[in-house]
Amino acid sequence: MSHPLSGAEELPPWQLRLLEQVQHLSHARYRTLFHAYPQYSTAHTSGPNVQLEAWRTNLRALDDERGEVELHAHSLDIPQRMIDYATETGARGVRWGDTPETARLPMAPDGANSTRMHMLEQISGDVWRLEHAALVRAEYLHRVHTGALPDNEPGERQLHDNMAALWRRIKGTSALIDLQPGEARQLWGRGSDSWQRLAELTAASYTDAELQQRFGELSWKGIEADVSRAFDNQATSKSTDLDPPTPWQVAESAEKALAAVSFADDHAPPIGRDIGSAVEATGAGTRAKWEPDPHQQPHPPDRDTGMVRDQGVWS
Known part of the structure; x- marks a missing residue:
């Protein structure tokens, strides 16, 4: 069976960076989960549960951030197996570059600026x-x-x-x-x-x-x-x-x-x-057809349906 990153060397470096970011964020969550758990103490005047909530908030924030990077990777049609590998490997506490498969990937062309x-x-x-x-x-x-x-x-x-x-x-x-x-x-x-x-x-x-x-x-x-x-x-x-x-x-x-x-x-x-x-x-359940609102121009700067298309709308 081929490795999940098989073929990754053919991806442009800026796409490999997305996989690296996915694994980095997954690894950061691993570190937060296992090494940043707060110790219970009654010394905190704001209440001991504040520390626990902060820990949970950090975990959720890392999940959300990784999800956004994964979505970007999906948008570029990066194979699911590669994204899953980066996520799962980081979740085991392994950083990008710490495995032979990631260490030999060309993160930048020779002599790249x-x-x-x-x-x-x-x-x-x-x-x-x-x-x-x-x-x-x-x-x-x-x-x-x-x-x-x-x-x-x-x-x-x-x-x-x-x-x-x-x-x-x-x-x-x-x-x-x-x-x-x-x-x-x-x-x-x-x-x-x-x-x-x-x-x-x-x-x-x-x-x-x-x-x-x-x-x-x-x-x-x-x-x-x-x-x-x-x-x-x-x-x-x-x-x-x-x-x-x-x-x-x-x-x-x-x-x-x-x-x-x-x-x-x-x-x-x-x-x-x-x-x-x-x-x-x-509309898949009713076989209804998706259609934009016929009364709206696609992307107007105002709601005037007489808007001329080439008036520098996006300039």
Whole structure:
């Protein structure tokens, strides 16, 4: 039987970094679980249970953070067996690089510029957030239209601005590091089948509560402020012919992917999502077709249905 990491040497280094992060966070949880358990004491004026709750909070935070990195890895179609290996190995107290299989993986090409490698990882993270935001937005508007969730126009506007900021930084950083065609294909060359898998993995299978939370997270104004500030610090006058898909294109891909989603009645969505909510969201149980709200423009800066598509919405 081949090792779970068989073929990992063919992954680009910025994808291997995601597996490394998964194992690091899993290992950090192991350390917290077994070596950071609080000793009971009556000396704490705030109450002895505060220490226990802090320990539990740390464990939950590490689980959540690892889950986010795992989701990013899934979005890149990194094999499940590799993600599971990183999670399970870290949970046994083994760090990345402490096994022969991980120690010999090429985490960076020979002579690679560390700053450029860091920026490639940043682009990957920004592309993921842009794609995820597009899926969450489309599914949220769909459930607003069906009455499952309340309308949130201010949040929608802010999510639009966040997506625009992410796109500008992706575009500018790609030019700054002279992104190569092969790298561009790996970073944002997602085909329709991959888009559909990503929709099934994320927005389509979120419960209403999960979707509401994701919408809140992705429409947080701090995202725009943080991304714009970071981009201003690395602004460049360079240009490139390898521009990422515009937010319009990403939004359309997301909507098409959600329209194509269907879960078999006897087959649960990937990585343990709730099948009941997934069936409700996709209409698989009733064979209803997912459709965006026909009364809304796909991604308007306002609710004017006469909005001209090329008015620099995402500039």
